[in-house]
Amino acid sequence: MHASNSIRCRIIPTKSLSPVSTLPPVRKVTPPAAKPSLVEPITISSPGPDTRGPTGSSDDSIAAAFWDYQSLFISQRSETTDPIALRVVDGAVPPDFPSGKYFLADPGMFSDDHGSSVHPLDGHGYVRAFEIDGGGGEVRFMLEYVKTEAHDVESGTWRFTHLGPFSLLKGGKRFGNTKVMKNVANTSVVKWGGRLMCLWKGGTPYEIESRSLDTVDSFDLIQDKYSDQSWGGNMWSLAAKILKPILYEFDKNFKMVQKQEFNIPDHLMIHDWAFTDTHYILFANRIKLDVIGSMGAVGGLSPMISALVPVVEAPSQMWLLLVGNAFQVKDVHGNSHIQIYAASCSYQWFNFQKLFGYDWQSGRLDPSIMNVKENELLPHLVQFSINLDSNGNCQKCSVETLIEWKNPSDFPVINPLFSGKKNSCIYAATSSGSRQNLPHFPFDTVVKLNVVTKSSSTWYVGPRTFIGEPIFVSKGIEEDDGYLLVVEYAVSIQRCFLVILNPKRIGEDDALVARLAVPGNFNFPLGFHGFWATNN
Numbered sequence: 101m102h103a104s105n106s107i108r109c110r111i112i113p114t115k116s117l118s119p120v121s122t123l124p125p126v127r128k129v130t131p132p133a134a135k136p137s138l139v140e141p142i143t144i145s146s147p148g149p150d151t152r153g154p155t156g157s158s159d160d161s162i163a164a165a166f167w168d169y170q171s172l173f174i175s176q177r178s179e180t181t182d183p184i185a186l187r188v189v190d191g192a193v194p195p196d197f198p199s200g201k202y203f204l205a206d207p208g209m210f211s212d213d214h215g216s217s218v219h220p221l222d223g224h225g226y227v228r229a230f231e232i233d234g235g236g237g238e239v240r241f242m243l244e245y246v247k248t249e250a251h252d253v254e255s256g257t258w259r260f261t262h263l264g265p266f267s268l269l270k271g272g273k274r275f276g277n278t279k280v281m282k283n284v285a286n287t288s289v290v291k292w293g294g295r296l297m298c299l300w301k302g303g304t305p306y307e308i309e310s311r312s313l314d315t316v317d318s319f320d321l322i323q324d325k326y327s328d329q330s331w332g333g334n335m336w337s338l339a340a341k342i343l344k345p346i347l348y349e350f351d352k353n354f355k356m357v358q359k360q361e362f363n364i365p366d367h368l369m370i371h372d373w374a375f376t377d378t379h380y381i382l383f384a385n386r387i388k389l390d391v392i393g394s395m396g397a398v399g400g401l402s403p404m405i406s407a408l409v410p411v412v413e414a415p416s417q418m419w420l421l422l423v424g425n426a427f428q429v430k431d432v433h434g435n436s437h438i439q440i441y442a443a444s445c446s447y448q449w450f451n452f453q454k455l456f457g458y459d460w461q462s463g464r465l466d467p468s469i470m471n472v473k474e475n476e477l478l479p480h481l482v483q484f485s486i487n488l489d490s491n492g493n494c495q496k497c498s499v500e501t502l503i504e505w506k507n508p509s510d511f512p513v514i515n516p517l518f519s520g521k522k523n524s525c526i527y528a529a530t531s532s533g534s535r536q537n538l539p540h541f542p543f544d545t546v547v548k549l550n551v552v553t554k555s556s557s558t559w560y561v562g563p564r565t566f567i568g569e570p571i572f573v574s575k576g577i578e579e580d581d582g583y584l585l586v587v588e589y590a591v592s593i594q595r596c597f598l599v600i601l602n603p604k605r606i607g608e609d610d611a612l613v614a615r616l617a618v619p620g621n622f623n624f625p626l627g628f629h630g631f632w633a634t635n636n
Contacts, residue, residue: 158563159592165537168564169467171591172542172626173220173456175209176243177258180622183231183240186598190615193600194583197234198575200634201310202585202598204228204568205289205298206627208245213258215270217463219403220456220626222264224251225286225298225306227313228624230585230598239598239616243624246298246306247315250282265302265405266452268460283318288629293352295319296633310633322348345370347380369408371419374426376438376520381486383420383442386411403460405452418444418499421479424512427522434490441483441502441526441551443510449477470541478508478540481528481549503554507531508540509547511569511628515579524552525579527570527603529586532560542566542626546586548606557607561599564592568627572603580604583613587627596623 208226211217225246232239245251250262260269262282285298285306297305297319307316349358360380368384375381390409396402410419424441431437449472457466472478481502487495509530514523529543544566546559561567566589574582584601596618605611618624 160536160563162537164564164592165535166467168566168591169457169538169542170464171594172566172589173210173465174623174625175211175223176226176622176624177209178622179244180242183242184619184622186230186239186241186616186618188237188614189597189617191600191613193232193234193237193239193614193616195234195237196575197232197583197600198573198634199233199235199636200231200573200632202230202232202571202573202630202632203289203291203296203310204230204587204627204630205246205286206625206629207284207286208625210625211463212254212260214260215463216260217267217270217460218260218264219266219458219460220465221286222267222282222284223286223625224248224254224284225300226624227289227298227308228627229310229313241598241618241622242313243622244313246285246308248283248285248306248318250284263404266403266455266458268400268403270460270463289631291631291633292350293354295354321350321354345382371421372423372442374423374440374442376426376428378428378436379438381426381438381440383423385419386413403453408452410447410450410452412447417447418482419447419450420444421510422512424481424526424528425514425519425523427520429522435495436488436492438486438488439483439522440486441481441512441514443479443512443528444482444499445479446477449474467538467541471537471539475508475540476506479510480507481505481509481512481526483551502526503549503551503556505530505547505549505556507533507547508543510543513570513572515572515574515582516632517574517577518579523579524550525603526551527572527584527606529567529569530558532558534560534563542589543568546570546584546601546606548603559601559606559611561588562590565590566626567599569629570601571630571632573632585630585632588615589626594623595620 205225205227207220207223209224210220225248226243227246228243230239230241254260263269264282281302283300283303285300287301288299290297290299291310296308296310298308299305304318304320307319309316345364346359346361348356351357366384367387369387370382371385373380373382387408388411390407393402393406393409397404397407421443426438426440429437454469457469459466482499483502484499486497489495507530509528512526512528514526526549528547530545530547531540531543532545533539544561546567548557568587571585572582573585576582580603582603584603586599586601588597588599590597598616599612600614601611602613
């Protein structure tokens with residue numbers, strides 16, 4: 101399909117930027133055959149009895165599906181004071197595993213003690229750290245909340261006082277509550293220049309001490325937030341100027357080496373973006389103000405995010421979610437070909453208020469929004485192709501399903517050594533489709549796609565068990581030379597496990613290298629984005 105009927109992207113020029121060891125045998129789980137997704141809808145009005153106790157891995161009832169989904173988003177208030185050695189339950193930690201830490205920072209608190217529950221995206225940031233010592237065959241685990249200003253206020257009596265953009269409060273102040281955009285530092289985590297930072301899409305990051313996970317302070321990297329600009333024109337022009345992208349580049353000493361501002365005459369939400377040697381690529385998800393939604397939000401009748409709605413111009417229009425990789429190849433005539441691997445969903449499905457099935461009145465999540473019958477509307481993997489002539493003019497822009505992998509998928513990742521370079525392998529979280537009442541989400545499978553051979557292979561985690569985002573840990577020069585880390589959420593027994601996979605063996609019986617159990621009292625909710633930091 102042509103880009104004008106699918107997704108809008110802005111291409112902006114910028115300056116040039118600079119063997120697995122033999123291990124004990126481990127379990128192999130084969131997914132049952134996928135079942136049709138045309139099933140009775142799962143609703144919060146009739147979930148059935150609470151089956152969050154151990155009811156057996158074969159229970160595929162509507163009630164089990166509903167409560168399994170709730171179990172992924174149960175608040176965890178516990179924190180560690182010292183590292184805990186994890187118990188190996190399958191295989192062994194490979195001796196050639198690079199020493200370092202896997203950080204996972206995502207929401208951890210969803211319910212207070214006064215009747216309020218918040219949307220998963222508004223939960224307080226919760227940092228998990230897995231320190232892996234391959235030589236010693238050991239993994240140590242810690243977890244702690246990011247002590248943001250909002251956390252310090254709300255954790256004293258565990259009463260939510262800040263709304264958050266996606267939530268309403270049942271036991272707190274709803275009408276006239278100006279505490280809307282609370283920085284919960286729950287979006288992602290990154291280590292740069294020796295500093296560990298927990299990020300939030302609506303504000304400054306918080307710096308975390310990487311050894312103890314203690315919060316240092318908010319880290320205002322960008323000092324010149326406000327630049328000179330003309331504020332003339334109508335209200336929509338003013339909004340476009342306020343939301344215009346300003347891109348900064350910093351070296352490892354946090355010295356700003358480049359700043360570029362761009363005026364884009366549109367109203368956009370940029371969830372992710374990419375860059376190549378010569379271009380920034382901004383994926384412009386178009387939004388508009390919803391007048392009725394705005395009135396409800398101001399009056400405390402609906403979340404603040406209900407003031408915004410996606411702009412649907414064509415049935416095939418896509419909402420860009422996450423970018424896995426982008427690279428650029430030039431020919432002898434100076435023409436460029438840009439390739440981007442990403443995850444996107446349909447504008448027809450995407451709904452700010454219904455993400456994850458949040459219902460502030462019941463305090464529960466409705467799984468049906470993430471498991472609609474029309475699975476082609478859900479997040480899936482795509483590839484963008486952009487052709488530029490020698491003068492930088494766009495000659496062609498197209499998007500198509502990535503090697504015809506049509507299962508709902510998200511969190512595309514690659515070997516980080518190939519970031520910005522031409523790569524062959526993409527890894528992502530996907531669904532086997534084996535659960536009749538949760539056919540599409542949460543994910544239960546890791547998929548490996550080879551864009552050169554047009555092949556795919558999968559690793560299935562097991563029944564009534566889910567996974568989060570995979571992370572690639574490189575240990576050599578070959579593209580699939582390393583390990584994959586992924587967290588397993590065994591909701592039927594309410595336990596979490598750290599899983600180590602061999603990327604070269606995905607699809608084979610020996611893909612699972614090791615599986616380590618997190619203590620049951622530290623079982624944590626679903627995480628989205630993590631980061632691997634080597635010790636050296």
